[in-house]
Amino acid sequence: MKKWSAKFSIFTALTLITTVLVLLPFSNLFFNLFNKANDVWIHIRTFLLFDYIKNTVLLLVLTGIFSGLIGFFSAYVVTFYEFKYKKLLSWLLILPLALPSYIAAFIYADMFSYTGSFARLLRAVGIHHNFDMMSLLGAAVIFSFTLYPYVYMLVKAGLKKHNQTLTDSAKLLKASPFKRFRTLTLPLSRPALIGGILLVLLETLNDYGVVRYFGVRVFSYAIFDAWFRLGDLSSAIRLSAIVVIFVFIIVIIEKAFRGKKSYNILKGHKPLRLKHPTKTGRIIIYFFLISILLIGFFIPTIEMIFNLFTINFTLFSVDLIYTILNTLIISITATLIIIVIALAIANFGRFAKSKLAKGIVKLTTLGYSIPGAVIAVSVLLFFTKVDGFLYPLYELFDKDTKTLVLTTSLVMLTFAYVLRFLTIGFNTIDASYEKIGTTYTEASYTLQKSKLKTLFLVDIPLIKSGLIAAFIIVFIDIVKELPLTLILRPSNYNTLATTVFIYARDEMIQEASAPALILIIITVIPIYILTHQKRGKNHVR
Amino acid sequence: MFVDIQSLSFDYDKHTKVLTEFSLLIKKGDIVALIGRSGSGKSTVLRLITGLETPIKGRITVNNKVFFDKHTNLPPEKRNVGMVFQDFALFPHMTVKKNVAYGLDHLSKQKKAARVNELLELVGLSHKEKNYPHQLSGGEKQRIALARALAPKPDMILLDEPFSNLDTELKDAIRDQLKAIIKQTGVTCIFVTHDLKDAKQIADKVINHT
Numbered sequence: 001m002k003k004w005s006a007k008f009s010i011f012t013a014l015t016l017i018t019t020v021l022v023l024l025p026f027s028n029l030f031f032n033l034f035n036k037a038n039d040v041w042i043h044i045r046t047f048l049l050f051d052y053i054k055n056t057v058l059l060l061v062l063t064g065i066f067s068g069l070i071g072f073f074s075a076y077v078v079t080f081y082e083f084k085y086k087k088l089l090s091w092l093l094i095l096p097l098a099l100p101s102y103i104a105a106f107i108y109a110d111m112f113s114y115t116g117s118f119a120r121l122l123r124a125v126g127i128h129h130n131f132d133m134m135s136l137l138g139a140a141v142i143f144s145f146t147l148y149p150y151v152y153m154l155v156k157a158g159l160k161k162h163n164q165t166l167t168d169s170a171k172l173l174k175a176s177p178f179k180r181f182r183t184l185t186l187p188l189s190r191p192a193l194i195g196g197i198l199l200v201l202l203e204t205l206n207d208y209g210v211v212r213y214f215g216v217r218v219f220s221y222a223i224f225d226a227w228f229r230l231g232d233l234s235s236a237i238r239l240s241a242i243v244v245i246f247v248f249i250i251v252i253i254e255k256a257f258r259g260k261k262s263y264n265i266l267k268g269h270k271p272l273r274l275k276h277p278t279k280t281g282r283i284i285i286y287f288f289l290i291s292i293l294l295i296g297f298f299i300p301t302i303e304m305i306f307n308l309f310t311i312n313f314t315l316f317s318v319d320l321i322y323t324i325l326n327t328l329i330i331s332i333t334a335t336l337i338i339i340v341i342a343l344a345i346a347n348f349g350r351f352a353k354s355k356l357a358k359g360i361v362k363l364t365t366l367g368y369s370i371p372g373a374v375i376a377v378s379v380l381l382f383f384t385k386v387d388g389f390l391y392p393l394y395e396l397f398d399k400d401t402k403t404l405v406l407t408t409s410l411v412m413l414t415f416a417y418v419l420r421f422l423t424i425g426f427n428t429i430d431a432s433y434e435k436i437g438t439t440y441t442e443a444s445y446t447l448q449k450s451k452l453k454t455l456f457l458v459d460i461p462l463i464k465s466g467l468i469a470a471f472i473i474v475f476i477d478i479v480k481e482l483p484l485t486l487i488l489r490p491s492n493y494n495t496l497a498t499t500v501f502i503y504a505r506d507e508m509i510q511e512a513s514a515p516a517l518i519l520i521i522i523t524v525i526p527i528y529i530l531t532h533q534k535r536g537k538n539h540v541r
Numbered sequence: 542m543f544v545d546i547q548s549l550s551f552d553y554d555k556h557t558k559v560l561t562e563f564s565l566l567i568k569k570g571d572i573v574a575l576i577g578r579s580g581s582g583k584s585t586v587l588r589l590i591t592g593l594e595t596p597i598k599g600r601i602t603v604n605n606k607v608f609f610d611k612h613t614n615l616p617p618e619k620r621n622v623g624m625v626f627q628d629f630a631l632f633p634h635m636t637v638k639k640n641v642a643y644g645l646d647h648l649s650k651q652k653k654a655a656r657v658n659e660l661l662e663l664v665g666l667s668h669k670e671k672n673y674p675h676q677l678s679g680g681e682k683q684r685i686a687l688a689r690a691l692a693p694k695p696d697m698i699l700l701d702e703p704f705s706n707l708d709t710e711l712k713d714a715i716r717d718q719l720k721a722i723i724k725q726t727g728v729t730c731i732f733v734t735h736d737l738k739d740a741k742q743i744a745d746k747v748i749n750h751t
Contacts, residue, residue: 353553442593443630445617447644448693457643461634 009451014344018364022419025378026366032237032381040232044239048222052239056218056246059140059211060201066144067200070292071151072193076185077285079159082274089289090156091531094149096296098523100480100497101146102209103516106504107300108142109133109213117303134214143204145296150203151196158192159185164272190257198254205243205250206371208483209501219243220483223373233377240374247369301520307513320499324518327495330410331478334417335425338474339467341418342425347455350433368423372483379416379488383407413488417478424477425470432466433459465533472526479522496522543569543729544697549599551585559585563599565748567697572723572730574744576737583733583750584627587699590731591624592617604696623690623698623728627705629682631674637661637685638670644693660688663722680711687719691726698723700732704739716742 037045078090111118112133119130132138162185170180211221219239227236277285349361367375387404394401406412440462444454460467482497489498496519503512544567551560559582567573575583588594590601592608592615601608603622608615623644631640641660645653661667664684674682683703690698703719704712720743723730734740740747 439626439628439630440632442591442617443624443626443632443689444643445593446591446620446622446624447689448618448621448646449644450618458632462632 009348011344011347011451014341015348015360015364018341018345018422019360021415022364022366022422025375025382025419026370028382028385029237029240029374029378032234033241035234037238038232038234040226040230041235041238044222044226044235048217049242051217052219052222053242055136055216056205059136059143059216059218060204060250062137062140063143063147063204064197064201066140067148067151068193068197070144071148071196071200072155072189074148074289074292075152075155075159077289079156079162080272080275081277081281081285083277083282083285089293092293092297093152093289094527094531095293095524096146097149097476098520098527099146099297099300100209100482100500100519101142101203101207102213102482102497102504103304103500103512103519104146104296104300105139105142105210105213106500106509106512106516107303108138110509111299111303112138117306136214136216139210139214139216142210143200143207145292147200147203148292148296150199151193154192154196154199155189158189160272162188162272167273194254194257198250201250202247202369202371205246206373206483208373208486213504219246220371220373223377224483224487227377233381236373236377237381240377243371243374247371251369301517304513304517307510308517311510320515320518323494323496323499323515324522326493327479327497327519327522330414330417330495331475334414334421334478335471335475337414338418338422338425339429339471342422342429342470343455343467345422345426346429346433347451347459349430350438365423365426367419368421370420372420372481373487375416375420376484376487379412379419379484380407383412383415408490410490410493413485413490416484416488417481420481420484421474421477425474428470428473429463429466432463432469435466436462468533469530472530476523476526479519542566543571543604544731545600545602546586546590547600549586549589549596549601551582551589551594551596560589560596563750567729567731567746569604569729570727571745572720572732572743574740574747575731575733575750576735576740576747577750579735581750584701586750587624587701587731587733590620590697590699591622592620606696621693621696623693623695625683625686625690625698625700625703627702629674629686629706631677631682631686631689633674635673636670637666637672637674637677640674640685641670641689641692643689647693656692660692663691663725664688665718678711679707680715683707683715684718684722687722691722691728695728697729697731700730702733702735704734704736712739719743 074093078086078093110116112131113119114130122129166184166188167180170184175183205218205220208220208224210216211218212224217225219242223236223239223243226232226239345361345364349358352358352361383406384404387407390405391401391403394405402408436459440458441454444458445451449457479495480497482501485495485498486501489495494502496515499515500512500519503509503515544565546563546565549560549563550558552558563582563586565573565586575586577583585594589596590603590608595614596609600610603620606615606620607613608620631637632643635643638657638661641657642653645656648656657670658667661670664687666681666684666688669677669681669685674685677685683706687698687700704715707715716739732739732743737747
């Protein structure tokens with residue numbers, strides 16, 4: 001038996017294939033950068049680029065600050081204070097994740113328009129001021145209230161690990177509550193806070209629905225604009241490259257802010273002593289949390305339900321049923337593919353020792369930091385080339401074949417989903433593997449079981465809850481996904497996300513409500529399952 | 542020699558040499574203790590023998606079968622070497638019976654059941670067959686891990702710090718039991734420890750690995 005065979009497995013093979021498939025579209029994009037600049041690009045560079053950069057930076061800064069504040073303080077309150085309905089509220093605070101930012105944007109823009117419900121209410125009470133929701137500030141507010149759960153969840157998980165002994169020591173050293181907050185709570189939660197804000201910013205950069213609808217000229221808007229309105233793919237590619245630079249800058253800033261310190265939690269963890277707020281304190285807490293929930297989830301949802309009654313809309317038309325089926329089928333298929341690949345990469349990565357192998361794992365999970373518009377450009381370019389390459393093969397089967405077979409099929413869209421969401425699936429599965437360690441797997445190998453058998457008999461049963469979590473998180477993201485689906489879907493193929501967007505774009509907000517509500521229901525159910533998942537009695541200790 | 546390890550070297554990276562030119566010869570049926578400070582690479586020797594790590598050079602032969610040399614590197618599942626891990630690594634989602642039967646796929650259902658019973662009797666835990674690992678004491682876990690490793694009749698068995706997770710009182714009681722079980726099966730054994738008392742009481746031969 002040759003020396004390499006002990007190391008080579010189906011996991012290695014799948015990881016290497018994935019690496020190639022991830023790298024090819026991005027490298028293709030990179031090489032296209034060196035094409036000669038045309039007039040459109042010169043026009044963009046001279047007149048528009050500065051605005052794109054300025055707007056993008058401003059949007060990211062505002063969204064980062066707002067979402068950071070909302071996410072951090074909501075997590076702080078539910079972790080350190082004891083009050084009635086805390087359990088329910090701490091679950092409800094995750095719900096805005098089920099509401100895609102673009103849906104919130106359509107609804108709020110409609111409510112704040114001159115004839116909208118909120119504007120009419122204000123006029124009725126004598127306030128004649130007109131709030132301009134469809135602006136950069138409006139977009140930042142929408143993103144902050146719909147994306148803050150990323151910060152909330154990470155900070156809450158971080159705060160829960162805080163040790164009471166630290167607070168007690170600080171108290172004995174006569175530190176005031178504010179000093180304790182400033183010198184203990186805040187610095188200890190910094191990695192989680194910054195990590196959460198990073199996710200919010202990546203989602204903001206990825207968005208197309210909100211900025212397109214509000215007319216905020218940021219990069220994802222610019223890429224679509226260059227590509228579809230100005231008809232110039234090469235400018236779209238150049239803009240994409242600048243976005244990638246943006247992403248790298250954000251990631252570097254995140255690393256710098258997070259610092260090199262790693263905070264080890266003291267062993268012998270003493271549970272936190274919860275504070276009991278005064279009556280005024282309770283009122284402030286309820287007001288704060290309920291306001292977030294109303295703005296981030298309930299007001300838009302209730303408005304959509306009202307919309308349904310206003311227009312007497314049939315909730316389930318035949319078209320809508322097809323759209324739901326399309327959404328479920330492609331989301332489940334892409335999620336399953338992602339889980340299988342992520343499982344293989346995680347298995348490859350956990351036993352990888354060399355820097356090269358670790359680098360390969362990092363490369364395969366690049367996608368999530370790359371905005372959807374950029375992935376769309378890369379994937380479309382790549383598939384056009386693949387189709388060109390495979391054309392002789394197509395001709396063998398059908399003499400009158402069209403040139404673009406894969407490019408006009410769902411294969412391309414599924415591929416793009418895998419590219420973008422593989423990171424999320426991988427990270428969740430990898431975290432589960434980290435919890436169980438490697439000894440169970442190694443024990444199985446020494447008991448004469450192959451890698452594949454070990455995967456099914458030992459690994460999968462032990463990381464089952466992690467796998468379910470990965471499935472749910474990826475599934476929710478794909479159901480909500482808009483920019484990739486909008487560009488790469490075959491003609492006449494719609495998902496709930498694209499249907500909502502198209503109705504809203506055509507100023508048919510009421511008609512958009514039914515698919516939007518169904519989309520929310522489809523995402524709320526898995527979020528409920530995920531947050532209420534019980535651990536089995538034989539879980540790993 | 543039954544176990545023949547020659548000039549084995551291993552490192553995790555260029556700067557950390559874990560094992561350099563390590564050689565070891567063991568006769569069939571011997572119990573050998575590998576003793577040394579923590580971090581001296583003694584557990585690595587076991588991982589290299591099982592195939593869980595790959596040496597950078599050297600040669601490992603057990604029962605005339607080449608596990609590793611310039612041209613060969615058998616995967617762990619093809620080496621027929623049993624191992625008892627430091628934390629026992631009993632599969633938490635399987636009962637004791639299923640844990641012990643895990644490596645017996647090559648046997649028929651009846652033969653498998655008979656072998657499991659035989660092993661559980663050998664370690665004195667037949668009455669625990671329906672229990673899950675978290676329902677066992679530390680000493681019981683260790684004996685089940687040993688039964689599981691012995692079940693497929695391995696050419697040799699490796700024990701990584703078998704007493705490190707046990708209380709001192711339990712440890713004294715279990716040492717003799719462990720030796721008796723291993724001797725009864727006649728299997729060749731290497732065990733790693735940092736405690737000279739363990740080594741002297743159980744092993745036929747003690748090797749100081751520093």
